[in-house]
Amino acid sequence: MCEADATGGGGGGDEDGVGALFSALLEDSAEDLYENAPCGYLSTLMDGTIAKVNGTLLGWLGAGRDELVGRRRFSDLLTVGGRMYYETHIGPMLTMHGEAGGLALELKAADGSRLPVLVTSRVKKGEDGAAQLIRITIFDARDRRAYERELLRARQVSEAERDRARELASTLQRTLLPPSLMPVPGMEVAAYYHPASVDEVGGDFYDLFPLTGDSWGFFLGDVSGKGAEAAVVTSLARYTLRSAAVYNPEPVKVLDNLNTVLHQQYRGGDTRFCTVVYGSLVPDATGCAITLVSGGHPPAVVVRAGGVTEFLHTPGGMLVGAIPDAKFTEVTAHLGPGDTLLLYSDGLTEARPVGASRERYSEEELLDFLAASAATGASEVITALTALLTGFGDGVEDDTALLALSIPLPGSGDS
Amino acid sequence: MSTRFSTTTKAVPTGLVLTLAGELDSATAPAAHEAIQQLALRDGDQLVVDLSGLTFCDSSGIAALIAARSHAGRTGSSIALAAVPRHLSKVFGLLGLTDLFVVHPTAELAQQAPAAEH
Amino acid sequence: MDVTTRNNVTVLGRADGPAVVLAHGFGCDQNLWRLIVPALAERYRVVLFDHIGSGRSDASAWSAERYSTLDGYAEDVLEICSALDLRDVVLVGHSVSAMIAVLAANSEPDRFAKLVLLTPSPCYVDDGDYRGGFSRDDIDELLESLDSNYLGWSATMAPVIMGNPDRPELGGELTDSFCRTDPVIARVFARATFLSDNRADLPKVAVPTLVIQTAQDAIASQEVGRFVHEQIAGSELVTLDATGHCPQLSAPEATAAAILEFVGAP
Structure with missing residues (x-):
């Protein structure tokens, strides 16, 4: 036993060293990861009232924590169109199915600018199965939206080209008959x-x-x-x-x-x-x-x-x-x-x-x-x-x- | 190039035999033209175009045959078509091609009577 | 075509009870009523259906001509009532279907005994002193939101919808169509929903009417609910201590109770 312990302890010495390093990193980053994650985090009550928000999202919105927590609803952060979409689609989806993902919405920042985002929401339930709160993850979709707009523009250009070619063909055809x-x-x-x-x-x-x-x-x-x-x-x-x-x-x-x-x-x-x-x-x-x-x-x-x-x-x-x-x-x-x-x-x-x-x-x-x-x-x-x-x-x-x-x-x- | 059309050139004592097989249409005609331009014909040669394996031929294909006729004429060669499939012989007749080309039942028979085509 | 197939009509509850027809609003289908149906089915003959283009309706029955105004949807409601030979109908319309219910009741007042208008708005766009709550730009923005989301909607939602072990009460074949909407139809429906002005139809309502609103509704404000109540002579107004535009989801017990009290015992 002793030997085994000693061996184990000796062997574990190195592991502990590395483990401690990771552990320190992890412990240090748990809260930090939430606050400064590369995405926005938000938790709301079932009626949408904001209960918790991370630093990344506050930074994007240009808002202070006190302005939001307990005072605003998630849908207040959206453009009017997004808010209506939330009420008519996302809200019912969350209630009935507990999650809704991949939604393209726009946030309104304090300075009036708009931030295209992708939103995923999931309802957290208590041990009794009752819905407690909604967890929302928000990704910056500026690049994706710009890419989509570029795709859309390219498609419009190619459609216009095609129409022009057809118009030419049909004009030429008419001159032949x-x-x-x-x-x-x-x-x-x-x-x-x-x-x-x-x-x-x-x-x-x-x-x-x-x-x-x-x-x-x-x-x-x-x-x-x-x-x-x-x-x-x-x-x-x-x-x-x-x-x-x-x-x-x-x-x-x-x-x-x-x-x-x-x-x-x-x-x-x-x-x-x-x-x-x-x-x-x-x-x-x-x-x-x-x-x-x-x-x-x-x-x-x-x-x-x-x-x-x-x-x-x-x-x-x-x-x-x-x-x-x-x-x-x-x-x-x-x-x-x-x-x-x-x-x-x-x-x-x-x-x-x-x-x-x-x-x-x-x-x-x-x-x-x-x-x-x-x-x-x-x-x-x-x-x-x-x-x-x-x-x-x-x-x-x-x-x-x-x-x-x-x-x-x-x-x-x-x- | 797809497998639905192929060209083969074979040297024979009387000249060359060009075999066109498969579907000869606007998509495959460039390959036929390419093969025709490569033909090393000499004065007095006979060019036999073997069509026994030709399953389809539209106006692009007709143009290729006429190009082959012109190519033969420029080099002082004669040209003959061999084994024109039944479905094409009707179209060839309609287009008046039978007056432009000597036609033989097979490539072998064509090689036996080259002199008459000069 | 058979109307009950076209609109995926479902009939539940007491066969000898009063007929209560539940008309869902824009964005979902008859599943939106799931949480209050059990309470209503104990006492009434409950009729559920999907608007054309929503849920499991037959989208091939859709035409831009018929469904570019709310009248086409109102005709569908009347055709369903007629096909089932329903009389003295209590028609419950949620959101845009509240106005569809008004149009149906004004068209055939003898068919209906009572109307329940759940979070109604006769006009979403502000107009002079009337405050619908939205500018024309807001509505255009909504239509844009729908465009950017509908393609992703059906693709990303379908797997989520297929099974839901956490909520066995939502089980069964109906859930797989939840909120599934044909994008082209949804766009036309959205325009009909958010650009209609049915304020002039309200005073013509000759059927006893209950207006139900919530304390906090981003789509139909309390001011709009009051307007509807004032415009329909003799109507009742109930304001639920609930939030959101869908009280049948956020406060199903209170919503069912308000309907039960207004409709009364069979």
């Missing part, structure tokens, strides 16, 4: 443009315009790629087609001219081309005669008055702008009362209707859809296809342009 189609005497015309993205300008384009006499020119095309570079080609294609049609209205010549212009423009490394259907129409006694030329574009569709649908194939028509001597082929058709001609871009026929595993929508399916829809006339056909596209949702990956021309049935009231 006619604001509204010109009315063609004795015909019904309708068009629809479905942008795949609000952030990027699409590469589809269409137009309808008067030529000499009572004939009209129209086109619908799709430039490879999207974004600003594609928009330049789209703009070039659109204005070239219109001026080429005035220069020489023969449809094959119009595409020849466009091909020459695009190919010369992009002869360098960066190949840019488009697919396009160009047509002219001449009204006659029973409707109108149509001549179409296609440069690598999906075939136009005719929906006959009786609901029969057919393609206007233009085999061998090449991409426009890819090679200097591209070949284009011509097809003619006649539209009678109730007949509709539809031009479309491949955003429609390459859409993936439902789910990623589903095959892309095909031209044949489009033909069947139009036959089954019983849509008659340009407006009805466009309305039916708009609904179809809406149904595809995210499945429409590319921009989609639609242009329809029809001869109204007698007595349908349209001009």
Whole structure:
């Protein structure tokens, strides 16, 4: 025993030395830690009356202990908004659940300044389970609040940038499409443009315009790629087609001219081309005669008055702008009362209707859809296809342009 | 670059065989252009572009094929497409590409008839 | 939609007793009544519910149009009374629901036997000689406080709410939704609550009314409580020796006693 004691005592000598050092530090700091902790401490009665407060918090508030203890409530230290929040939210929370944490509030200092803080409160209960007082810990949240404000500001800036980019894209898009189609005497015309993205300008384009006499020119095309570079080609294609049609209205010549212009423009490394259907129409006694030329574009569709649908194939028509001597082929058709001609871009026929595993929508399916829809006339056909596209949702990956021309049935009231 | 598109270049007695496999779209087209620019073609060579493994090709991919055609033309080479998948041959026909390229059922058959393409 | 599901209606107490409908105020839900429900349920048929966007109500029933004024909430109260076919109802409204109760009673006076307005305020913003207790700037500051706290509120409070071994009387499935509020809805509710002026509706109250206030209330002062009492002809005013805006929590016995005395025996 003695030995053991002696050994223990000897061994404990060193430990006591270190222990005493810690103990002295701890004893010395117990009250000091409370008073000068790096956070504010506050204890209140259950009605909020301040019972105890540490030096750190008094320093932040610029107040004396006597001004607060027994005289003020915790909510008196808050801004009015914070006080109302305390009464309607924090108070009930403490009563019902005994604690409330992570609350962002502001303290009012004696000099009128405000201190953003994070507040955590907990109810202390006696041995009998009755609530005795509320202990509140308060952290200085100036840095955090400044950081949050910076985050908020950065978010606002990025949102403004995004809005500006979208605004630019939509402005540019508008310059590439006619604001509204010109009315063609004795015909019904309708068009629809479905942008795949609000952030990027699409590469589809269409137009309808008067030529000499009572004939009209129209086109619908799709430039490879999207974004600003594609928009330049789209703009070039659109204005070239219109001026080429005035220069020489023969449809094959119009595409020849466009091909020459695009190919010369992009002869360098960066190949840019488009697919396009160009047509002219001449009204006659029973409707109108149509001549179409296609440069690598999906075939136009005719929906006959009786609901029969057919393609206007233009085999061998090449991409426009890819090679200097591209070949284009011509097809003619006649539209009678109730007949509709539809031009479309491949955003429609390459859409993936439902789910990623589903095959892309095909031209044949489009033909069947139009036959089954019983849509008659340009407006009805466009309305039916708009609904179809809406149904595809995210499945429409590319921009989609639609242009329809029809001869109204007698007595349908349209001009 | 993702694994959904790959390019392979192989030297053969008649020239080069460039194999494009996977999905060729706006995201992967730069890789195709890169491979095309690297092709060391000499006057009289034949470039065969093997498409047997191509599962998707949009307008960016078409642009790459046209770039390959131009590259071959500049170097005095001929170009042929081999094994155009069924789903693409329809689109190629629509775009008039069959008039721009000689098309063979396989890369091997393409190498047996290079002279006709000059 | 079924109104009782939409507003998470709970019916407790004596089935043959007078119907007492308790309408909670802004910031919480029907759990706020937990401490006084036992005393009331001994004698009355107690009907509890959550306003749309609070507690376990169906937030999908919310629309900014209907709930941007207190009238939408008053309509909900009337729909609940109608769905349960309640008659001679005693309607107890706390805080903003005191004014919702006034609007409901003025709209269908025959439906209600008595009103109890707990810490009411018809208008929080000072206006001429009227002292609601707050400036417009104060209210804007409150709305800002709500914005900065609501996101954190649901995230940090939920774990605390889930279990509460210290207070078994609060146990059960209701506690897990305590004070859970949809932030978007809360913002609109806060605006309707703190920017409404219902002073002109008070003189129209034709139902016997009890006003209960506390001695110390940072939200609705004694002066405001007196104003409500004076504006409603024949009303009674009780000032509890309690603090805070929620006497049903800070002084549940006294609050229940005041209601019991006013409503009377079944």
